[in-house]
Amino acid sequence: MRIVCIGGGPAGLYLGLLMKRRHPEHVITVVERNKPYDTFGWGVVFSDAMMLAMRVADPESAAEIEDAFNHWDDIELVFKGTRQRTSGHGFIGIGRKHLLNILQRRCEALGVELVFEREVESDLEFPDADLIVACDGVNSRIRARYAEQFQPDMVIRPNRFIWLGTKKAFDAFTFDFQRTEHGWFQAHIYKFDAETSTFIVETTEETYNAHGLGELDQQGSIEFCEKIFAGTLDGAKLLTNARHLRGSAWLNFSRLICGKWSVFNGKSHVVLMGDAAHTAHFAIGSGTKLALDDAIELANQFDRHGHGREGIPTVLEAYEEVRRVDVARIQNAARNAMEWFEVVGRRYADTLEPPQFFYSMLTRSQRISHENLRLRDRTWLEGFERWFAARAGIALKDGERVPPPMLTPHRVRGLSLANRIMVSPMAMYSAQDGLINDFHIAHLGARAMGGAALIFAEMTCVSPDARITPGCLGLWNDAQAEQWRRLVELVHSVGHGKVGIQLGHAGRKGATRVPWEGIDQPLASGDWPLMSASALPYLPNSQLPRAMDRTDMDRVRDDFVAATHRAAAAGVEWLELHCAHGYLLSSFLSPLTNRRTDDYGGSHENRARFPLEVFKAMRAAWPSDRPMSVRLSCHDWTDGGNIPADAAIFAAMFKEAGVDVIDCSSGQVWKEERPIYGRLFQTPFADLIRNEVGIETIAVGAISEADHANSILAAGRADLCAIARPHLADPAWTLHEAARIGITAVSWPKQYLSAKGQYETNLARAAAAAAP
Template sequence: MRIVCIGGGPAGLYFGLLMKKANPSHQVSVVERNRPYDTFGWGVVFSDATMENMRVWDPKTAEEIEVAFNHWDDIEVLIKGRRMRTTGHGFVGIGRKRLLNILQKRCEDLGVELVFEREVDSDTEFPDADLIIACDGVNSKLRNKYQAAFEPDMVVRPNRYIWLGTEKNFDAFTFDFRRTEHGWFQAHVYKFDDKTSTFIVETTEETLLAHGLDTATPDESVAFCEKIFAEVLDGEPLLTNARHLRGSAWLNFNRLICGKWSHFNGKSHVVLMGDAAHTAHFAIGSGTKLALEDAIELTRQFDKFGHTADKIPQVLAAYEEVRRVDVARIQNAARNAMEWFEVVGSRYADTLEPEQFMYSLLTRSQRISHENLRLRDKLWLEGYERWYAQRCGLNVEPGQRPTPPMFTPYRVRGVTLANRIVMSPMAMYSAVDGVPNDFHLVHLGSRAMGGAGLVFGEMTCVSPDARITPGCLGLWNDEQAKAWQRVVDFIHTTPAKAGIQLGHAGRKGSTRLAWEGIDQPLLKDNWPLISASNGSYLAGAPAAREMTRADMDRVKADFVAATKRAAAIGFDVLELHCAHGYLLSAFLSPLTNKRTDEYGGSHENRARYPLEVFNAMRAVWPEDRPMSVRLSCHDWTEGGNTPEDAAIFSQMFKDAGADLVDCSSGQVDKAEQPVYGRLFQTPFADKIRNEIGIATIAVGAIFEADHANSIIAAGRADLCAVARPHLADPAWTLHEAAKIGVKTVPWPKQYYSGKAQYETNIERAAATQPQR
């Protein structure tokens, strides 16, 4: 085949040499705009795993890189006068110029044609090529030529950074955070050869402008950074690369995702690779990793299907199918890390103590979890767990394993939860006339026995017409209260606390049981619906009418009456349901609130009625018992509420006396397009907790102890609500404790023999696993 790589970066060079090595009959050219053995930039970093991959595909290149690279395991964090270090993280650093020189030399040895000082404007310059690799960077001319085919999505991120170097020798990947009178600056520092380190300085646009750095010359910017980071530099100057600093010294990171990576131009197949196809923020140092592994995977697919031109369509289809999964995973982690640094000043640096700040930093991408940290640096993690447990009032004896964060107690007002796990409210649709029955006693009681610190019943309706379905629970009469009393009394025989969530279905009411047609209207015996505005949740379903002031007064009175009953029954925690498109949520969202009176329009107006209800409930709910509010923190629909709106509403509820915000999302509009994934709703809890300063409950795709420990330890939420895993396993909390080797969590005394057997079985299974 005739192969042309446009761009002489890591992707083009490595793909060129791999293909030439795989089949010497290929005619391979790499075309680069710069001069031979000339490049700009400082060091690049990639993981041990990428290095292992390279050893498999071209041992000679890997060997030369290993001789030149600097390897380190430590991460050091400097903040608020503290210097903290952890080990076991495994990075490889090498100068960009040195890496490219090694790849260029290997290409020459294998017979790859290297063409320098040639600017390529179009793929038509190579009419004889079977395959053209467009690896010409984030501003790729070839990608821009075929935008309709490649579907690029480029987003300019808000933070600004300057890429510098220093001859100070850093022996750890160092993060240094410095507060100025206008905001925070952070430095990302790592060594890439025996005398030089990369030194990236990052800050927000607002802080940059406040310091006048937008109009500063490169030399003035460098002098400013030297002053800010004088302590860590120890008198060493910061170095610039004149070519890198053309124009503004402070850059914005461009996040790029492409809908497609290949295009047939009529003669040649054009394929995007490296930064031309996707970018990954420097916060996790994976740009070079992605480029090299792109090259490896495309070569792998040619090895699989055959090194001939007629196989190119099959190869490219398989390449994109396989590679997109890993690239999406890396880009997702890079996005998490990038967003962490974008808000580090407003969300973490001022609010978290240094120990927790460091934990948050280490787990910022969500690729490193609690138990992964234990594998990397057990001593550091157990030291952190000890600090966290003591902060929660636990006494940790010397030599004793500290209590993991999810099993630490949590106190709010006069209520102390035994641990941080909440059984989330989940509709069971099994009541008759709103009355809890034997099913609810067993269902909720078994989860209380299963170890959860707080057990919520499903959304409990405050009137017959507040129900979602005829099978929903209620608390509008004494018969229901008596049945609830039986459930709560049983929960209180366990270490768990009992929570009740009060709500009103609004326009989503009068529907069938879930297994008979979720959200579908009843076929008979319907009841009239009310909502913030006229309209229906499903097209063609009965419409709700807009609430009048008389309706508001009646519904508010219903909530107050149910609150009084809940207090008398002895519920420990009361939650007001303002999420998922139900009545009070419908007031909060502009998608469902079209009112033109004082209850519609602005945030203040849309929250007016939900706050009226909350205030009336808080007034009759015991002072020593907490109240939470469940919010849809993202409507996932154009024109709907976003996390910024949720933060505004959270501040309002906090000011009204709410103790927690239960951070869910969606289910407000059928046109929603949620972005699902592991812990996909936790960022909402993180934002509200650390920006608004109110405790939060994280929900959504939390299904193992590692998730809960990571969330709680990082201060992303105070409690974790677990839903579907609790349906599958009533003793989820006890079982997760056993899986991570925690034997101090009490089981019901009747089950002690089962506890011993369960823990033994886990130990036996672990012993039979192959050692890594």
């Protein structure tokens, strides 16, 4: 085949040498517009896994690259006058120029033609090529020519950064955060040879403008950064890559995703590779890894399907299918890390203490978790856990095992919780006339014995017409209140758990069948009239609700207050108001479901007016020493709906009204929603509200193991974790997860103590058998 790689970076060079090595008959040309030594960037970071793949792909170049590597294990944080360090992270780095020179020499040795200082305007300049590989960077001209087919999605991120270097070798991957009168700057610093380090300086657009950095020339920017980071530089000067345009500019990162990676131009197949196809923020240092992995996979697919012209479409399709999965995984991690640095000044730097700030930074991508940190640096993590436990009021004796964050106590108002785990409210749809029955006693009693500190029943409705289904719990009469008293007494009798109740009104989502008979489907008979913020049905075939008038509001508010009095009299210890998931109060908050033009629609203040009125009336009726929370849908997951920034506005309003905690859920407001699911997918909402609004939060959603909960709590992303479906599968989730991570100093119900030792022993045996 005749192959042309447009762009002489790592992707194009590595593909060229791999294809020539495996099939010498190929005629391969790599075309680069710059001179051989002109390259943007200073050093690149590799992982052990990347080097393993390169050793397999081409042992000769891998050996030379490894000989040039610099190794280090530590990460150091410079923050608020402190220096903190943790080890065991295993970085390897090499100068980008050195890497390219090694690949260039290897290409030449194999017979790949290298053409420098040629500007390629179009892929049609190579009409005899069977395959054109567009690896010409994030601003790819080839991709732009076929934008309709490639479907690029480019987002320019808000932070500014400048890519510099310094003749000082740092012995750790160093992050330095410095506050100025206009905001925070952060430096990402890592060495790549014996005497040189990359030094990337980053800040927000607002801080960049306030300091007038756009008006400074190159030398002015360098001197400004040298002044800010003088302590870390310790006399060393910052250097710029002046031979490359991007080496002296303050840039915005461009996040790129493409809908398709290959096209046929009528004569040649054209495929994207490296930054032309996708980008990953430098906060996790994976750009070069992605480019090299692309090259390896494309070469591997030719090996699988044949090196002939006729197989190219099959090869390109398989290449994209395989690489898209890995790229998405790394881009997700990079997005998390990137967003952490974008908000660090307003969200973390002024709210978290240095130890917790360091932990939050280490886990910013969500690829590194609590137990992963233990594997990397047990001593450092146990020191952090000791700090966290002390903040929770735990006095530890010398040599005593430090409890992980999820097992530390927590106090809200006058209520002390034994740990940070709660059983999330989950509708069971098994009541008759709103009454707790034997099922609920068995269901919640089992979870009360399972170790969680706070046991929530399902959303409990404040009137018969507030129910979602005929099977919903209620608290509108004294008979129901008496059964709640029975439940509270049971929970208290079997363990340390406290009882929470979530009061709500279904609104336009009411009068439906129980889910196993047709989720969200209207009742065939026996329904009741519905009301909502506006007269909009939930489904096309749902009952049309009436828009509430002031008389309706007065009655609903009074129903919530009456249920609040009953809950307090029954001994319930925590009260939550349900303002999420498209139910009645949620329908006021979302612009999708609130089309009102009166004082209850339009602005955030108007949309929150009635939910706040209900909350304030409930707070006045609820004992002052008992906490109250509000559950919000922090993202409507569809155009025109609420986004996390809106949720933060509402959270601030509820905070001012006296809410203690915001329970951060999302969605279920609009049937055509498109949620982005994934591990801990709602935790960022809890993080945002906790650290920007300044109120305690509950994280909920796809939290399925102790490692998840500990990572969330330790990083200060939430104060409590609500565990839902895992508690349905395992009523003793908290006890079992504690045992799984080796914590034995937990109380089991006395009736079950004989099983505790056996369970822990079996786990220890299984772990020993699985160990390498």
